[in-house]
Amino acid sequence: MPEFKFISSDPFWITAWILYALIYCAVLAYLLNRRRFGTQERILWFLVTTFAPVIGIVLFLLISEDDKVPGNAPKSRAPLSDTSGTPWQNNPGHTKDPTS
Template sequence: MPELKFTSTEPLWIAAWAVYLLVYCATLAYLLNRRRFGTPERILWFVVVTFAPVIGILLFMLISEDDKIPAAVAAKSRAPLSDTAGTPWQRNPGHTKDASS
C-alpha cells in the first residue's frame, strides 16, 4: 500500500479544491433556481460555468441580475391568494371551503 505523505503545500491545494468545488456547486444550484432564466439561458450558463470555470463563475455573478423583488413592490404587484386558489372553485364566488355539499 502506498504511503501517504503530505508536502508543505499539498493541504493548501486540497483546501483550494474544496473551496472551488463548493463555489462551483453553489453557482450551479443558484443557476438552476433562477426564476428569470429560461431553458436556453440555463444551458448556456451551465456550459460557460463548466468549461470556463473561473471566468464563467465570475461572469455569472457579475452579469446576472438578482431575483429579489423589494417587499413594497411585491406587495403591490399581485393580490393575495385565496383559500381556494388553484382549485375548480376559484372562480365561483359562492363557494367557501367550509360549505358542505
C-alpha cells in the same frame, strides 16, 4: 532563488479544490433554480462556467440579476376571507355552514 513545487497533496491545494468545488456546485444549483432563465440561457451559462470556470463563475455572479421582487412592486393584499385560496374566495353566496 527559492524553489516552488506544486504538490497536489499539500493542504493548501486540497482546501483550494474543496472550496472551488463548493462554489461551483453552489453556482450550478443557483443557475438551475433561476426563474428568469430559459433552457438556452441555462445551457450557455453551464458551458461558460464549466469550460472557463474562474472567469465564468465571476461573470455569472456579477452579471446575473436576482430574482427578488423589486422594492416598488405592489404588495399582496390581505385575504378576503378565511376561505382564501379556495374556489369560493370571491363568491359572496358562499357560507361556512354546509346545511344552510
